[in-house]
Amino acid sequence: MTDQSNAAGKPIRTAITDEDGIDFAIIELLFFAYRDFTSDPDQILADYGFGRAHHRVLHFVNRRPGLTVAELLDVLKITKQSLARVLKQLIDTDHIVQLQGPRDRRQRELYPTxxxxxxxxxxxxxxxxxxxxxxxxxxAADRASIERFLEAMVNPELRAQIDIVPAKISGKSHGDH
Amino acid sequence: MTDQSNAAGKPIRTAITDEDGIDFAIIELLFFAYRDFTSDPDQILADYGFGRAHHRVLHFVNRRPGLTVAELLDVLKITKQSLARVLKQLIDTDHIVQLQGPRDRRQRELYPTxxxxxxxxxxxxxxxxxxxxxxxxxxAADRASIERFLEAMVNPELRAQIDIVPAKISGKSHGDH
DNA sequence: AAATTACGTCAATAGTACTGACATAATTCC
DNA sequence: GGAATTATGTCAGTACTATTGACGTAATTT
Structure with missing residues (x-):
């Protein structure tokens, strides 16, 4: 079972490289960078019994206080049911509060405590x-180009989500459809 | 239940900004960039009934053909049991083969088909x-600085994992403790 | 021969996600 | 005012990825 006769397909012994112009170097760097980037908060979250999902909700509620449940779902790209448990825990533990929407009382605006x-x-x-x-x-001074690179990695149609953040409301105003 | 009296903690209505020198802009950009970066392969994987875990295994077996199970666990930072199911599926579906280690026959060297x-x-x-x-x-020409940035994001003690890759065996040879 | 190592596997559990269905309250449309 | 729509919440069932712990087997090392 451990060695294959030949029906299975022969082993390829050469490493995959940048053949076909595939940028494996950066693909792999992104994996390692993100793995370690998220490992920091993961350790803190463990103390609270929280996971990465809690972190993301907490982050965006702090970044855009007053966003509604529907808006949060759109940013996170998860379903209502996935959010439900996480959000409930954050509310129960007094990290987030819900307020009735001022115009539309069906809406729940989310705010951090x-x-x-x-x-x-x-x-x-x-x-x-x-x-x-x-x-x-x-x-040093590559900060701007790093930001541009990361922004360019985001799907164009979703880049609007980035521009919502407070610090960036410059005179962009692209599209209003 | 939807509006809180006051025992719960009052809502903060101001957005979190770069107070305390926290770099929320890049934190958020990394989230969006990685989310969309992984969404591409996720769609393809779905056709095979595979998940992101399969992708990671497949990637590293292609990048370092002949690595052992133990080495793979070390790179992925997951447990043997988590790897087991995923690896078995990839072997059963003829994407990866195992060969007995040449020196140590207990080892299973992993190769892509x-x-x-x-x-x-x-x-x-x-x-x-x-x-x-x-x-x-x-x-344009910021490629090198992007690579340096991403590499610097990785935990120093784990950067050795990056250097194993074929394209980069230049004259680095750091440490042989 | 005994201890250790590399790997595989079984059992039980948890966190995060999914789809689908249904309920409630509020708004809007007619 | 009644009907349709919308925003949210919740229940049931499922899947994937991950965990820890225990045990077995084969090969190597001592």
Whole structure:
């Protein structure tokens, strides 16, 4: 069972390289970088009995206070049912509160509490430290080009989600359909 | 239940910003970039009934043909049991073959088949296309600095894993403790 | 011969995600 | 005012990826 006769297909002994112009170097770097990038907050979350899903919800509720459940689902690209458990836990543990929408009372606007804001900051801190260190190590002033690269990696039709953030409401105003 | 009296903690209505020097912009960009980066292969994998775990195994077996199960576990940072099912499926479907280790016959060296190599390439292609497009959009010649940044994001003690790859065996030879 | 190592496997569990269905309340449409 | 639509919540069932712990087997090392 451990060695295959020949019906199975012969082993290829050469490493896959940048044949066909495939950029394996950066593909692999993204994997390693993201793996370690998320490992920082994962350790903190474990103390709370939370997972990565809680982190993402907490992050976006802090970034866009007052967003509705529907908007959050759209950003996270998960389903209502997946969000339900996570959101309920965050509300039960007093990290997030719901308020009735002012215009539409069916809507639940989500806001962080002081506790939720503190946790979001605690989770972001080691990540930010890692980013700063990496920016310095990689030769200083490239920050803008790193940002442009990452932004360009996002699906164009979803880039609007990025522009919603507070710091970036410059005079962009693209599209209103 | 939907509106909180006051025992719960008051809602914070201001968005979290780069207070405390936290780099939320890049934190968020990394989330969006990685989300969309992995969405490409995810769609292909679904056709095979595979998940992201299969992709990772397939990738590294193609990148380092002949690696052992133990080495693969170390790179992926998962447990033997998590790998077991995934690896078995890839072997059963003829994407990967095991060979007895030449020196140590207890070891199983993992190799891709032609089928496994083809799938690895198919999965990498859209990712590579996205990377190239992003590199161009973000202003050309920054490729080296992007690589340096991503590499610097990886935990220093784990950077050795990156250097194992074929294309990079230059004269580095750091450490042989 | 005994201990260790590499691997495989079984059992039980958890976290995150999914689809589909249904309920409730609020808004909008007619 | 009644009907359709919308926003949200919830229940049931399922799947994938991951976990820990225990045990077995074969091969190597001591």
């Amino acid at each position: 002081a506790k939720g804001r503190a946790l979001a900051l605690a989770l972001a801190r080691p990540q930010s430290r890692r980013i700063h260190a990496a920016l310095e190590d990689s030769g | 032609a089928k496994g190599r083809a799938l690895a390439l198919a999965l990498a292609r859209p990712q590579s296309r996205r990377i190239h497009a992003a590199l161009e959009d973000s202003g």
